[in-house]
Amino acid sequence: MANTTVKTGPKTAPPVEAARTWHRARKTVHLLCFLAFLALPFLNVVRADIPRQRFYFAGYELWINEFGIIFFALMFLMFLVVASSVFYGRVYCGYLCPQMIFSEASVAVEQRLRRWVVKHFIGWQPKARERLFRAAFYSLLAPASVVLAFAFISYFVEPRDLLARLASFDVRTAAGISGAVVTVITFLDFTLVRQRFCTTVCPYGYLQGLLGDGRTLLVHYRDPAHACIECKKCVRICPMGIDIRQSPFQIECIHCAECIDACDEILGRLGKSGLIHYAWGEQGPLSSQARQPWDARRVVVLLLLLFYASGLTVALSMRHAVLVEVNRVNTSGEISNRFRYSIANRGSKPAAVVFSIRQLPGGRLELDPNPVSVAAGQSAQGEFEITAPPATGRELVTHFSLTADTVPGGENNSFPLTFLAPERK
Numbered sequence: 001m002a003n004t005t006v007k008t009g010p011k012t013a014p015p016v017e018a019a020r021t022w023h024r025a026r027k028t029v030h031l032l033c034f035l036a037f038l039a040l041p042f043l044n045v046v047r048a049d050i051p052r053q054r055f056y057f058a059g060y061e062l063w064i065n066e067f068g069i070i071f072f073a074l075m076f077l078m079f080l081v082v083a084s085s086v087f088y089g090r091v092y093c094g095y096l097c098p099q100m101i102f103s104e105a106s107v108a109v110e111q112r113l114r115r116w117v118v119k120h121f122i123g124w125q126p127k128a129r130e131r132l133f134r135a136a137f138y139s140l141l142a143p144a145s146v147v148l149a150f151a152f153i154s155y156f157v158e159p160r161d162l163l164a165r166l167a168s169f170d171v172r173t174a175a176g177i178s179g180a181v182v183t184v185i186t187f188l189d190f191t192l193v194r195q196r197f198c199t200t201v202c203p204y205g206y207l208q209g210l211l212g213d214g215r216t217l218l219v220h221y222r223d224p225a226h227a228c229i230e231c232k233k234c235v236r237i238c239p240m241g242i243d244i245r246q247s248p249f250q251i252e253c254i255h256c257a258e259c260i261d262a263c264d265e266i267l268g269r270l271g272k273s274g275l276i277h278y279a280w281g282e283q284g285p286l287s288s289q290a291r292q293p294w295d296a297r298r299v300v301v302l303l304l305l306l307f308y309a310s311g312l313t314v315a316l317s318m319r320h321a322v323l324v325e326v327n328r329v330n331t332s333g334e335i336s337n338r339f340r341y342s343i344a345n346r347g348s349k350p351a352a353v354v355f356s357i358r359q360l361p362g363g364r365l366e367l368d369p370n371p372v373s374v375a376a377g378q379s380a381q382g383e384f385e386i387t388a389p390p391a392t393g394r395e396l397v398t399h400f401s402l403t404a405d406t407v408p409g410g411e412n413n414s415f416p417l418t419f420l421a422p423e424r425k
Protein backbone atom coordinates (compact mmCIF):
# COMPACT_ATOMS: atom_id res chain seq x y z
CA MET A 1 0.00 0.00 0.00
CA ALA A 2 0.98 3.62 -0.20
CA ASN A 3 3.57 5.25 1.98
CA THR A 4 3.80 8.97 2.56
CA THR A 5 7.60 9.09 2.85
CA VAL A 6 9.69 10.00 -0.17
CA LYS A 7 12.88 8.04 0.10
CA THR A 8 14.54 7.42 -3.21
CA GLY A 9 14.41 8.83 -6.67
CA PRO A 10 14.69 6.30 -9.48
CA LYS A 11 17.57 6.89 -11.81
CA THR A 12 15.67 6.76 -15.10
CA ALA A 13 13.01 9.43 -14.76
CA PRO A 14 10.85 10.02 -17.85
CA PRO A 15 10.59 13.56 -19.24
CA VAL A 16 7.38 15.34 -18.22
CA GLU A 17 6.35 15.78 -21.86
CA ALA A 18 6.35 11.98 -22.24
CA ALA A 19 3.41 11.79 -19.83
CA ARG A 20 -0.10 11.05 -21.14
CA THR A 21 1.41 8.73 -23.75
CA TRP A 22 -1.17 6.05 -23.09
CA HIS A 23 -3.98 8.57 -23.01
CA ARG A 24 -3.08 9.86 -26.46
CA ALA A 25 -2.67 6.35 -27.86
CA ARG A 26 -5.99 5.30 -26.39
CA LYS A 27 -7.87 8.31 -27.74
CA THR A 28 -6.42 7.65 -31.20
CA VAL A 29 -7.60 4.03 -31.01
CA HIS A 30 -11.01 5.25 -29.76
CA LEU A 31 -11.37 7.54 -32.77
CA LEU A 32 -10.45 4.73 -35.19
CA CYS A 33 -12.87 2.36 -33.45
CA PHE A 34 -15.66 4.94 -33.63
CA LEU A 35 -15.10 5.36 -37.39
CA ALA A 36 -15.00 1.57 -37.81
CA PHE A 37 -18.20 1.22 -35.75
CA LEU A 38 -19.97 3.57 -38.17
CA ALA A 39 -18.45 2.09 -41.34
CA LEU A 40 -18.59 -1.69 -40.71
CA PRO A 41 -22.31 -2.18 -41.44
CA PHE A 42 -22.10 -0.08 -44.62
CA LEU A 43 -19.15 -2.17 -45.84
CA ASN A 44 -20.78 -5.46 -44.76
CA VAL A 45 -17.70 -6.46 -42.78
CA VAL A 46 -19.81 -7.89 -39.93
CA ARG A 47 -23.59 -7.62 -40.02
CA ALA A 48 -26.59 -9.83 -39.36
CA ASP A 49 -29.47 -8.71 -41.57
CA ILE A 50 -32.51 -9.94 -39.67
CA PRO A 51 -35.30 -8.99 -42.16
CA ARG A 52 -33.47 -10.67 -45.06
CA GLN A 53 -32.06 -13.52 -42.94
CA ARG A 54 -28.52 -12.95 -44.12
CA PHE A 55 -25.21 -12.84 -42.27
CA TYR A 56 -22.47 -10.63 -43.72
CA PHE A 57 -18.83 -11.36 -42.97
CA ALA A 58 -15.75 -9.81 -44.60
CA GLY A 59 -17.85 -8.71 -47.58
CA TYR A 60 -19.45 -12.16 -48.11
CA GLU A 61 -23.22 -12.42 -48.06
CA LEU A 62 -23.97 -15.68 -46.26
CA TRP A 63 -27.41 -17.23 -46.38
CA ILE A 64 -28.90 -18.57 -43.20
CA ASN A 65 -28.53 -22.17 -44.44
CA GLU A 66 -24.75 -21.72 -44.81
CA PHE A 67 -24.41 -22.65 -41.19
CA GLY A 68 -20.88 -24.10 -41.53
CA ILE A 69 -19.36 -20.79 -42.58
CA ILE A 70 -21.35 -18.80 -40.03
CA PHE A 71 -20.22 -21.24 -37.32
CA PHE A 72 -16.54 -20.80 -38.24
CA ALA A 73 -16.95 -17.01 -38.42
CA LEU A 74 -18.55 -16.82 -34.96
CA MET A 75 -16.03 -19.22 -33.41
CA PHE A 76 -13.16 -17.24 -34.93
CA LEU A 77 -14.51 -13.98 -33.45
CA MET A 78 -15.07 -15.65 -30.09
CA PHE A 79 -11.54 -17.05 -29.91
CA LEU A 80 -10.16 -13.68 -30.98
CA VAL A 81 -11.71 -12.20 -27.83
CA VAL A 82 -10.51 -15.17 -25.73
CA ALA A 83 -6.94 -14.85 -27.06
CA SER A 84 -6.86 -11.10 -26.46
CA SER A 85 -8.07 -11.70 -22.88
CA VAL A 86 -5.51 -14.43 -22.13
CA PHE A 87 -2.61 -12.41 -23.57
CA TYR A 88 -3.56 -8.79 -22.96
CA GLY A 89 -6.18 -8.85 -20.21
CA ARG A 90 -8.84 -6.18 -20.50
CA VAL A 91 -7.36 -4.41 -23.48
CA TYR A 92 -10.76 -4.74 -25.16
CA CYS A 93 -12.48 -2.83 -22.31
CA GLY A 94 -9.98 0.00 -22.19
CA TYR A 95 -9.29 0.45 -25.88
CA LEU A 96 -12.01 -1.08 -28.06
CA CYS A 97 -15.37 -1.36 -26.28
CA PRO A 98 -18.02 1.01 -27.75
CA GLN A 99 -19.71 1.37 -24.34
CA MET A 100 -16.47 2.62 -22.80
CA ILE A 101 -15.63 4.85 -25.77
CA PHE A 102 -19.01 6.60 -25.74
CA SER A 103 -19.16 6.79 -21.93
CA GLU A 104 -15.78 8.53 -21.79
CA ALA A 105 -16.75 10.83 -24.67
CA SER A 106 -19.97 11.76 -22.89
CA VAL A 107 -18.09 12.53 -19.64
CA ALA A 108 -15.49 14.61 -21.55
CA VAL A 109 -18.20 16.62 -23.35
CA GLU A 110 -20.02 17.19 -20.06
CA GLN A 111 -16.88 18.47 -18.31
CA ARG A 112 -15.89 20.77 -21.17
CA LEU A 113 -19.37 22.16 -21.57
CA ARG A 114 -19.66 22.81 -17.84
CA ARG A 115 -16.36 24.71 -17.86
CA TRP A 116 -17.47 26.70 -20.91
CA VAL A 117 -20.79 27.68 -19.29
CA VAL A 118 -19.07 28.72 -16.05
CA LYS A 119 -16.54 30.80 -17.98
CA HIS A 120 -19.01 32.59 -20.25
CA PHE A 121 -21.90 33.02 -17.79
CA ILE A 122 -19.91 33.84 -14.69
CA GLY A 123 -22.39 36.55 -13.69
CA TRP A 124 -25.41 34.20 -13.60
CA GLN A 125 -26.83 32.60 -10.51
CA PRO A 126 -25.43 29.05 -10.04
CA LYS A 127 -28.91 27.48 -10.41
CA ALA A 128 -29.58 29.33 -13.69
CA ARG A 129 -26.13 28.33 -14.94
CA GLU A 130 -26.80 24.70 -14.07
CA ARG A 131 -30.14 24.79 -15.94
CA LEU A 132 -28.45 26.31 -18.98
CA PHE A 133 -25.70 23.70 -18.85
CA ARG A 134 -28.23 20.83 -18.57
CA ALA A 135 -30.29 22.13 -21.50
CA ALA A 136 -27.18 22.53 -23.69
CA PHE A 137 -25.79 19.11 -22.71
CA TYR A 138 -29.05 17.25 -23.37
CA SER A 139 -29.50 19.12 -26.67
CA LEU A 140 -26.10 17.82 -27.78
CA LEU A 141 -26.64 14.30 -26.51
CA ALA A 142 -30.07 13.80 -28.11
CA PRO A 143 -28.91 13.95 -31.79
CA ALA A 144 -25.76 12.02 -30.84
CA SER A 145 -28.00 9.26 -29.42
CA VAL A 146 -29.97 9.14 -32.68
CA VAL A 147 -26.73 8.69 -34.68
CA LEU A 148 -25.41 5.98 -32.34
CA ALA A 149 -28.74 4.14 -32.28
CA PHE A 150 -28.82 4.30 -36.08
CA ALA A 151 -25.29 2.86 -36.28
CA PHE A 152 -26.18 0.09 -33.82
CA ILE A 153 -29.37 -0.98 -35.62
CA SER A 154 -27.50 -0.89 -38.95
CA TYR A 155 -25.83 -4.09 -37.78
CA PHE A 156 -29.24 -5.78 -38.02
CA VAL A 157 -31.11 -3.86 -40.74
CA GLU A 158 -29.76 -2.74 -44.11
CA PRO A 159 -28.31 0.77 -43.38
CA ARG A 160 -29.67 2.48 -46.50
CA ASP A 161 -33.12 1.06 -45.85
CA LEU A 162 -32.84 2.23 -42.24
CA LEU A 163 -31.81 5.72 -43.38
CA ALA A 164 -34.97 5.98 -45.50
CA ARG A 165 -37.07 4.93 -42.48
CA LEU A 166 -35.32 7.49 -40.30
CA ALA A 167 -35.88 10.24 -42.89
CA SER A 168 -39.62 9.43 -42.95
CA PHE A 169 -39.83 9.33 -39.09
CA ASP A 170 -41.00 5.74 -39.25
CA VAL A 171 -42.07 4.57 -35.78
CA ARG A 172 -44.56 1.95 -36.97
CA THR A 173 -42.42 -0.86 -38.38
CA ALA A 174 -40.23 -3.12 -36.23
CA ALA A 175 -37.07 -1.35 -37.44
CA GLY A 176 -38.55 2.09 -36.73
CA ILE A 177 -39.75 1.11 -33.24
CA SER A 178 -36.38 -0.52 -32.47
CA GLY A 179 -34.63 2.68 -33.59
CA ALA A 180 -36.77 4.82 -31.27
CA VAL A 181 -36.29 2.45 -28.30
CA VAL A 182 -32.51 2.15 -28.81
CA THR A 183 -32.25 5.95 -29.10
CA VAL A 184 -33.95 6.40 -25.71
CA ILE A 185 -31.79 3.65 -24.13
CA THR A 186 -28.62 5.20 -25.60
CA PHE A 187 -29.58 8.62 -24.26
CA LEU A 188 -30.22 7.25 -20.76
CA ASP A 189 -27.07 5.12 -20.92
CA PHE A 190 -24.79 8.05 -21.68
CA THR A 191 -26.44 10.47 -19.26
CA LEU A 192 -27.05 8.18 -16.27
CA VAL A 193 -25.37 4.77 -16.55
CA ARG A 194 -22.03 5.22 -18.37
CA GLN A 195 -19.19 3.18 -16.79
CA ARG A 196 -21.57 1.70 -14.20
CA PHE A 197 -22.62 -0.62 -17.01
CA CYS A 198 -19.18 -2.31 -16.85
CA THR A 199 -19.50 -3.34 -13.21
CA THR A 200 -23.23 -4.13 -13.12
CA VAL A 201 -24.47 -5.48 -16.46
CA CYS A 202 -21.46 -6.50 -18.57
CA PRO A 203 -20.18 -10.05 -17.89
CA TYR A 204 -16.83 -9.52 -19.58
CA GLY A 205 -15.03 -8.29 -16.44
CA TYR A 206 -16.04 -11.47 -14.58
CA LEU A 207 -15.10 -13.59 -17.60
CA GLN A 208 -11.64 -12.04 -17.54
CA GLY A 209 -11.20 -13.49 -14.05
CA LEU A 210 -11.52 -16.95 -15.63
CA LEU A 211 -9.45 -16.28 -18.74
CA GLY A 212 -6.52 -14.40 -17.23
CA ASP A 213 -3.65 -16.02 -15.33
CA GLY A 214 -0.43 -15.05 -13.58
CA ARG A 215 1.16 -13.91 -16.85
CA THR A 216 -1.66 -11.88 -18.34
CA LEU A 217 -1.06 -8.19 -18.89
CA LEU A 218 -2.34 -6.00 -16.06
CA VAL A 219 -1.84 -2.55 -14.58
CA HIS A 220 0.33 -2.81 -11.48
CA TYR A 221 1.47 -0.39 -8.78
CA ARG A 222 5.04 -1.18 -7.66
CA ASP A 223 6.73 0.93 -5.03
CA PRO A 224 9.57 -1.02 -3.38
CA ALA A 225 11.42 2.24 -2.57
CA HIS A 226 8.32 3.88 -0.98
CA ALA A 227 8.45 6.79 -3.41
CA CYS A 228 4.70 7.48 -3.49
CA ILE A 229 3.94 11.08 -2.45
CA GLU A 230 0.23 10.39 -1.81
CA CYS A 231 -0.88 12.99 -4.32
CA LYS A 232 -3.80 10.68 -5.32
CA LYS A 233 -3.75 11.94 -8.89
CA CYS A 234 -4.00 8.30 -10.01
CA VAL A 235 -7.22 7.92 -8.02
CA ARG A 236 -8.78 11.19 -9.19
CA ILE A 237 -8.15 10.48 -12.86
CA CYS A 238 -9.40 6.89 -12.85
CA PRO A 239 -12.59 6.68 -14.96
CA MET A 240 -13.75 3.75 -12.84
CA GLY A 241 -13.20 5.58 -9.54
CA ILE A 242 -10.80 3.06 -7.98
CA ASP A 243 -7.38 3.16 -6.34
CA ILE A 244 -5.01 0.89 -8.27
CA ARG A 245 -2.65 0.85 -5.29
CA GLN A 246 -5.08 -1.40 -3.42
CA SER A 247 -4.77 -4.34 -5.86
CA PRO A 248 -4.13 -5.00 -9.56
CA PHE A 249 -7.07 -7.45 -9.61
CA GLN A 250 -10.00 -5.13 -8.97
CA ILE A 251 -12.94 -6.08 -11.16
CA GLU A 252 -13.55 -2.40 -12.03
CA CYS A 253 -10.08 -1.87 -13.52
CA ILE A 254 -10.28 -1.75 -17.33
CA HIS A 255 -6.48 -1.46 -17.82
CA CYS A 256 -6.88 1.92 -19.48
CA ALA A 257 -3.52 3.21 -18.14
CA GLU A 258 -4.82 6.68 -17.24
CA CYS A 259 -3.29 6.15 -13.77
CA ILE A 260 0.05 5.22 -15.37
CA ASP A 261 0.11 8.53 -17.23
CA ALA A 262 -0.99 10.44 -14.12
CA CYS A 263 1.75 9.02 -11.92
CA ASP A 264 4.38 9.44 -14.66
CA GLU A 265 3.37 13.07 -14.99
CA ILE A 266 3.40 13.88 -11.26
CA LEU A 267 6.60 12.07 -10.38
CA GLY A 268 8.20 13.12 -13.67
CA ARG A 269 8.01 16.73 -12.44
CA LEU A 270 10.07 15.64 -9.46
CA GLY A 271 12.59 13.91 -11.71
CA LYS A 272 11.39 10.42 -10.80
CA SER A 273 9.80 7.50 -12.60
CA GLY A 274 6.13 6.63 -12.19
CA LEU A 275 5.11 3.82 -9.89
CA ILE A 276 2.32 2.31 -11.98
CA HIS A 277 3.07 0.13 -15.01
CA TYR A 278 1.76 -2.40 -17.46
CA ALA A 279 3.25 -5.74 -16.33
CA TRP A 280 3.03 -9.40 -17.32
CA GLY A 281 1.28 -10.54 -14.14
CA GLU A 282 1.62 -9.40 -10.55
CA GLN A 283 5.10 -10.90 -10.15
CA GLY A 284 6.13 -10.73 -13.81
CA PRO A 285 8.39 -8.30 -15.66
CA LEU A 286 7.18 -4.92 -16.84
CA SER A 287 5.80 -5.00 -20.38
CA SER A 288 8.27 -2.31 -21.42
CA GLN A 289 11.21 -4.48 -20.38
CA ALA A 290 10.29 -7.98 -21.56
CA ARG A 291 7.96 -9.92 -23.81
CA GLN A 292 5.15 -11.99 -22.40
CA PRO A 293 6.37 -15.47 -21.36
CA TRP A 294 4.77 -18.33 -23.33
CA ASP A 295 3.20 -21.45 -21.89
CA ALA A 296 1.05 -24.39 -23.04
CA ARG A 297 -2.19 -22.48 -22.40
CA ARG A 298 -1.18 -19.68 -24.76
CA VAL A 299 -0.04 -22.11 -27.43
CA VAL A 300 -3.39 -23.96 -27.26
CA VAL A 301 -5.42 -20.74 -27.49
CA LEU A 302 -3.37 -19.59 -30.46
CA LEU A 303 -3.70 -22.96 -32.20
CA LEU A 304 -7.48 -22.91 -31.73
CA LEU A 305 -7.61 -19.40 -33.15
CA LEU A 306 -5.54 -20.54 -36.15
CA PHE A 307 -7.76 -23.60 -36.57
CA TYR A 308 -10.94 -21.53 -36.82
CA ALA A 309 -9.25 -18.92 -39.03
CA SER A 310 -8.10 -21.68 -41.40
CA GLY A 311 -11.52 -23.38 -41.32
CA LEU A 312 -13.18 -20.09 -42.16
CA THR A 313 -10.74 -19.39 -45.00
CA VAL A 314 -11.23 -22.87 -46.49
CA ALA A 315 -15.03 -22.71 -46.13
CA LEU A 316 -15.16 -19.30 -47.82
CA SER A 317 -12.82 -20.39 -50.64
CA MET A 318 -14.95 -23.49 -51.34
CA ARG A 319 -18.17 -21.53 -51.35
CA HIS A 320 -20.09 -21.25 -54.62
CA ALA A 321 -21.84 -17.94 -55.00
CA VAL A 322 -24.52 -19.58 -57.14
CA LEU A 323 -25.88 -22.78 -55.63
CA VAL A 324 -27.69 -25.16 -57.99
CA GLU A 325 -29.66 -28.21 -56.81
CA VAL A 326 -31.39 -30.79 -59.00
CA ASN A 327 -33.84 -33.50 -57.85
CA ARG A 328 -35.96 -36.02 -59.70
CA VAL A 329 -39.70 -35.34 -59.58
CA ASN A 330 -41.07 -38.61 -61.01
CA THR A 331 -41.08 -40.54 -64.24
CA SER A 332 -43.76 -39.71 -66.77
CA GLY A 333 -44.62 -41.23 -70.08
CA GLU A 334 -42.65 -43.94 -71.63
CA ILE A 335 -39.11 -42.57 -71.52
CA SER A 336 -39.39 -39.09 -70.21
CA ASN A 337 -38.16 -38.05 -66.75
CA ARG A 338 -38.95 -34.84 -64.89
CA PHE A 339 -36.54 -33.09 -62.55
CA ARG A 340 -36.73 -30.07 -60.27
CA TYR A 341 -33.94 -27.55 -59.91
CA SER A 342 -33.35 -24.75 -57.43
CA ILE A 343 -30.83 -21.95 -57.81
CA ALA A 344 -29.70 -19.60 -55.04
CA ASN A 345 -27.66 -16.60 -56.16
CA ARG A 346 -25.74 -15.74 -52.98
CA GLY A 347 -23.43 -13.34 -54.82
CA SER A 348 -23.75 -9.60 -55.31
CA LYS A 349 -24.20 -9.67 -59.11
CA PRO A 350 -26.89 -11.11 -61.41
CA ALA A 351 -26.06 -14.54 -62.75
CA ALA A 352 -27.39 -17.06 -65.28
CA VAL A 353 -27.12 -20.84 -65.19
CA VAL A 354 -26.83 -22.89 -68.38
CA PHE A 355 -28.03 -26.50 -68.07
CA SER A 356 -26.92 -29.29 -70.40
CA ILE A 357 -26.80 -33.09 -70.32
CA ARG A 358 -23.98 -35.52 -71.04
CA GLN A 359 -23.62 -39.27 -71.51
CA LEU A 360 -27.26 -39.86 -72.47
CA PRO A 361 -27.30 -40.90 -76.15
CA GLY A 362 -30.18 -39.22 -77.98
CA GLY A 363 -31.25 -37.49 -74.78
CA ARG A 364 -32.89 -34.06 -74.96
CA LEU A 365 -33.19 -31.44 -72.26
CA GLU A 366 -36.48 -29.55 -72.31
CA LEU A 367 -36.13 -26.38 -70.30
CA ASP A 368 -37.36 -22.97 -71.31
CA PRO A 369 -35.68 -20.56 -70.83
CA ASN A 370 -32.21 -22.01 -70.68
CA PRO A 371 -30.03 -20.29 -69.36
CA VAL A 372 -32.01 -19.43 -66.23
CA SER A 373 -31.32 -15.89 -64.98
CA VAL A 374 -31.31 -15.13 -61.25
CA ALA A 375 -30.90 -11.64 -59.78
CA ALA A 376 -28.34 -11.00 -57.02
CA GLY A 377 -29.52 -12.25 -53.65
CA GLN A 378 -32.52 -14.05 -55.18
CA SER A 379 -33.39 -17.69 -55.73
CA ALA A 380 -35.30 -19.51 -58.48
CA GLN A 381 -36.97 -22.90 -58.74
CA GLY A 382 -38.40 -24.77 -61.69
CA GLU A 383 -38.78 -28.10 -63.43
CA PHE A 384 -37.42 -29.55 -66.64
CA GLU A 385 -37.87 -32.74 -68.58
CA ILE A 386 -35.34 -35.08 -70.12
CA THR A 387 -36.54 -37.30 -72.91
CA ALA A 388 -34.75 -40.01 -74.81
CA PRO A 389 -35.99 -41.92 -77.87
CA PRO A 390 -37.01 -45.52 -77.36
CA ALA A 391 -34.12 -47.73 -78.26
CA THR A 392 -33.75 -51.45 -78.15
CA GLY A 393 -31.20 -52.56 -75.65
CA ARG A 394 -31.60 -49.45 -73.47
CA GLU A 395 -31.02 -50.33 -69.82
CA LEU A 396 -33.82 -49.70 -67.35
CA VAL A 397 -31.49 -47.35 -65.52
CA THR A 398 -29.04 -45.18 -67.48
CA HIS A 399 -26.48 -43.10 -65.66
CA PHE A 400 -25.81 -39.65 -67.12
CA SER A 401 -24.74 -36.27 -65.88
CA LEU A 402 -26.36 -32.86 -65.91
CA THR A 403 -24.04 -29.86 -65.92
CA ALA A 404 -24.90 -26.39 -64.71
CA ASP A 405 -22.50 -23.64 -65.84
CA THR A 406 -22.74 -20.26 -64.18
CA VAL A 407 -22.09 -17.05 -66.12
CA PRO A 408 -20.40 -14.80 -65.29
CA GLY A 409 -17.99 -16.50 -62.92
CA GLY A 410 -17.42 -19.75 -64.78
CA GLU A 411 -18.41 -21.98 -61.85
CA ASN A 412 -19.70 -25.33 -63.04
CA ASN A 413 -21.51 -28.08 -61.22
CA SER A 414 -21.97 -31.60 -62.48
CA PHE A 415 -24.78 -33.74 -61.09
CA PRO A 416 -24.67 -37.50 -61.59
CA LEU A 417 -28.28 -38.54 -62.34
CA THR A 418 -30.15 -41.60 -63.52
CA PHE A 419 -32.57 -41.83 -66.41
CA LEU A 420 -35.31 -44.38 -65.73
CA ALA A 421 -36.86 -46.24 -68.67
CA PRO A 422 -40.02 -48.33 -68.28
CA GLU A 423 -39.69 -52.04 -68.09
CA ARG A 424 -39.65 -53.65 -71.54
CA LYS A 425 -42.62 -55.94 -72.22
Ligand code: SF4
Pocket: 002, 221, 227, 228, 229, 230, 231, 232, 233, 234, 235, 245, 262, 263, 264, 266, 267, 275, 276
Ligand atom coordinates in the same frame (compact mmCIF):
# COMPACT_ATOMS: atom_id res chain seq x y z
S1 SF4 B 1 -0.16 9.26 -8.75
FE1 SF4 B 1 1.66 8.07 -8.18
S2 SF4 B 1 2.56 9.30 -6.54
FE2 SF4 B 1 0.46 10.03 -6.74
S3 SF4 B 1 -0.71 8.80 -5.28
FE3 SF4 B 1 -0.82 7.72 -7.25
S4 SF4 B 1 0.86 6.24 -7.12
FE4 SF4 B 1 1.27 7.78 -5.53
Ligand code: SF4
Pocket: 219, 237, 238, 239, 240, 241, 242, 243, 244, 252, 253, 254, 255, 256, 257, 258, 259, 260
Ligand atom coordinates in the same frame (compact mmCIF):
# COMPACT_ATOMS: atom_id res chain seq x y z
S1 SF4 C 1 -6.98 1.79 -12.03
FE1 SF4 C 1 -5.81 2.75 -13.68
S2 SF4 C 1 -5.91 1.28 -15.36
FE2 SF4 C 1 -7.49 0.71 -13.87
S3 SF4 C 1 -9.35 1.72 -14.62
FE3 SF4 C 1 -8.39 3.10 -13.12
S4 SF4 C 1 -7.09 4.45 -14.34
FE4 SF4 C 1 -7.61 2.72 -15.65
